[in-house]
Amino acid sequence: MQNKDVLFEIGLEEMPARFLPGTISQLETKTAEWLQKLGLSFDEVKVQATPRRIAVSILSLSDKQPDIEEEVKGPALRIAKDEAGEWSKAAQGFTRGQGATVEDVYTKDVDGTEYIFVKKFVKGQHAEELLPTFKDVLLSLHFPKNMRWGSGSLRYARPIRWIVALYGEAVIPMEVAGTTASNLTYGHRFLGETAEIDEPANYEKVLADQFVIVDQVKRQEMIVDGIQQLETANGWQIPIDEDLLEEVLYLVEYPTVFHGDYAAEFLELPQEVLITSMKEHQRYFPVRDTAGNLLPHFIGVRNGNSDHLENVARGNEKVLRARLQDAEFFYAEDKAQSIEKSVEKLSKMIYQVELGTLQDKVNRVTKIASMISDAAGVDKETAARAERAASIAKFDLVTNMVNEFTELQGIMGEKYARHFGENEQVAQAIREQYMPNSSHGALPESTEGTIVSIADKLDTIIGSMVIGNVPTGSQDPYGLRRQAAGIIQMLLKTDWQITVEELVERTIALFEEQSLPTVEREKYAEDIRSFFYQRANQLLKEENITYDVIDAVLAVQIGNYPYVVARAKTLEPLRQDESFKPVQEALGRVINLAKKGTDEGVDEALFENEYEKELYRMLQEKRSVYMDAAAKRQAKEALDTLASFTDSIHAFFDHTMVMAEDEKLKTNRLSLLNQLAALILSYADVTKIQWKQVQ
């Protein structure tokens, strides 16, 4: 016997393009795992897919499993032999059961007891007996959505219509969902016919003759080549969007690139509208000139050959024309409206039942924006622009264009705001309110945009939480986590003297002024606090800060986020720094002992020794130095100031009995320590840092 190639092809009704890349990678992994588990060796597993078929080729599969010699344990020796030293019934039964005789028996000691053993020879099975179990691999695939069809009960991505299963030239007998495997495949729906595959090696060629290019890489090359030929022939630039290319690739079995035109007058529409119509709705590639300007042409990919291609192009032109005419009509209608008229309509649109209309949301966002401007200390003009932007931020949601092209929210808002004569920064802020629109997406560039974006997100998050909608596990339908992370990322880019807690508490206060059906205050206050804490924690992890340092800097609160990051980055390398150890010890002792009391005010008259006096004097002197550094977010300087206490702290503890018998003395000393501890904790709870010596 010799190694042979194997082919499985599953014919399906058109699979959604978005399912296929994941299906291919699952099959690559699962097929290899299946073969390894069976103990069959192979050179390569190759998975290919088109909308109507998924093919798995296994190259040079070994013809059988290796034979194995197994050791089988029997009964204990004392049971295996009778008093006369003869083999007992038990021993004979055991050996017979293993297809051996008592002649084959040997003994071994297992944990102090002798047992009898035989060697069992397991003959490897032939590949052809094992291959039908590929059905289990097929049925183990996961798809984003499954369906049933006909009278069957199988749930699969799309109905299965045929199966090809070949081991060399022989059909592998198997059946899936009532479909029996054969060596017959189906060609292109319109250009091809049924065809027989004589052996796996000829699979691609047989299909190519039937107008199916089964290999996705080859189809991609054909599409890219076709696009490049058009670029060269016409002097165009056709940027290839990877996502669109991948989708188109899995919408066709035999790609032929064509181009169509649209009237140049449509170029007066906003570019985003043209591009969305072409890319999102029709899966066309837009065409640009060498300077990057849109040209009135588009590139499509037909599922077929080049016969009657002009007919296909003309049909596609007609569809695009109807879409662009609609868009043109919407654009003209929208521009004839006014911002005020649009805003009026927002009071008829529900945002969330418990939280009122979109107008209610806009009113809240406007107040939050003013609060942020105030807390951040931005200049009056900026504050006024941010407030204006917030108060009209959602007007484009009621325009015809956004109704039709929802993905253009904000983008149309900016354009229409300009058209209606709004200030440039106001218009920009309307677009930027939705940024970042993916995790680690681009942030607003303008201060006004940053304010409106933070305000909008604070309203969404805190609004949801006060009515009890808290994301759990994978359930986060409004993307609250991403939005909270967005707020923190935006704050990181500012030089505002503002704390996350202040923003959150002042927003909560604005919500509490309204009579909303909220859950209990204790619950939402805690939900919101821990929600933002987790986001800050996560973002610090992404900055490569170790968990103990994160715990330390977030011990009291998040505070001013850029300063948290600066402190964490200052402390992170010190975990491995010998000279930091005494500092951490000294500051840590202060924190630990301070927990035994509270700050009741320090009375200098009650000091008994010079070390107490010195520590207090130093605290008085350095407090403002520390606060100054903190205000300027000078994390290094602030830590140096705290570190300068080290010797005085050690001297203090060496010479002072803090927990004195005299209550007055004790309270006074604990008050001193509490004042100092407050300063240290506002930097970090250094007791949480795990000092790691460099190995």
Next chain:
Amino acid sequence: MNIQNMILTLQKHWSDQGCLLMQAYDVEKGAGTMSPMTLLRSLGPEPWNVAYVEPSRRPADGRYGENPNRLYQHHQFQVIMKPSPDNIQELYLESLRKLGIDPLKHDIRFVEDNWENPTLGAAGLGWEVWLDGMEITQFTYFQQIGGLEAKPVSVEITYGLERLASYIQDKENVFELEWTDGVTVADIFKQPEFEHSTYTFKESDTDMLFQLFDMYEKEAKRIMDQGLVFPAYDYVLKCSHTFNLLDAKGAISVTERTGYIGRVRNLARSIAKSYVAERERLGFPMLKEGADEHAE
């Protein structure tokens, strides 16, 4: 090919595949799916194959007969086959050939499109069929209807007749389409389009429509409790159309909207359950042949 001949061609084609030819259902509705010939009959284990033209009213899409693409009322050609046959895609493509659409001269694709109608508690998976980039048909395998699992699965094919005709007749304006030789859509429908739009957006009596909705809903519940499934369903359709009229006029705020949709959905769901129960009580009569075979 004029629209009349398209309808005749499709009727002949699907009749040859064993479909009953039914007529449009005589209560206003927004889509062919809402006809009891689809919505109720696709429930339960009995086989069901049917084809019919359904005039579908979408009051909000009314444009006084002035927009070349939008209509208060358009026409759907609806096919239901339960259980869905294995060669259903081929049967569909064959119907396009009979309409004179040669696949070799065009680009025909099945593009993923999952359908959901929360008002009817219905959901399905399938495609929109593209002809040179234009959506001409919805092709759906029902998975759930009226909140119940669809078993066996029905396949629903909905041709947009005006869309398809505008391609076949190469016309950009729906009103220029020929219904039959010498008679255009404009001749037949321009006046009703204008009048229905006027009624919907300006003249309808909002108070009366609200009252009607309540009355229809009440009557639907009352007779459903008596097990009269089909009459109850007619009143659900009336509720739905009345809601659409009110909605198009902007008489229903967004909050209320959710409430009204919920009321229609609850009715549709309980009718779906009652329908299956009633068919079961009758012994699923259309399964009869199969039952006899089993008995032998």
